[in-house]
Amino acid sequence: MPCSADDVMRVLSLVPRALWRDLRRVVFRTPTPRECPVDACVWDGTIAINAVRIDEERDVSGAHAQVVRRAGGSVARGVATFDRGVARAFMLYHVLLHEIGHFVEGSDETRAEGFALDWEHRLRRAGAIPFACVWSMPARQGPTRRHGWRERIAGRAFAGLTAAPGGDAS
Ligand SMILES: [Zn+2]
Numbered sequence: 001m002p003c004s005a006d007d008v009m010r011v012l013s014l015v016p017r018a019l020w021r022d023l024r025r026v027v028f029r030t031p032t033p034r035e036c037p038v039d040a041c042v043w044d045g046t047i048a049i050n051a052v053r054i055d056e057e058r059d060v061s062g063a064h065a066q067v068v069r070r071a072g073g074s075v076a077r078g079v080a081t082f083d084r085g086v087a088r089a090f091m092l093y094h095v096l097l098h099e100i101g102h103f104v105e106g107s108d109e110t111r112a113e114g115f116a117l118d119w120e121h122r123l124r125r126a127g128a129i130p131f132a133c134v135w136s137m138p139a140r141q142g143p144t145r146r147h148g149w150r151e152r153i154a155g156r157a158f159a160g161l162t163a164a165p166g167g168d169a170s
Helices: 005-014 063-070 084-105 109-125 155-160
Strands: 025-029 040-043 046-050 056-059 079-082 140-144 148-153
Touching: 005 025, 005 084, 040 084, 046 084, 063 084, 063 109, 079 084, 084 109
Parallel strands: 025 046
Antiparallel strands: 025 148, 040 046, 056 079, 140 148
């Protein structure tokens, strides 16, 4: 996985909890080849963050090219190489925020994307991101029948989170 469970908790702690109160769990998983190749998806109170291939080139365009550059990556002719650091920043500071955006904006992709870009800018302005990789909470791990190894962040872990400094929802 490009990011840790604690990294995810840290990002959640930076966004007012009222915006993601319906979130019950975040799951890291490796999708099967048959599943659509997206970075993450959201359903039924769950955000699933998918494994991404490291050191692989991927097509990025428009706002995503800018996200990759802010993540420390370079984009040439619409192609970026996702090393570990770029993948981590892209997943944490964009994809995760996009999925949180679905809890606020519903299924509208444009609005969820706008939410992600808006919150990335806010958190960068506040100096809250980027932050160094956090590994403190041992994630529950185990092989699952369909998805191989994954980590799960249990819903109870959210209980201690409160809105962070600068996490003003206005
Ligand atoms: Zn979406």
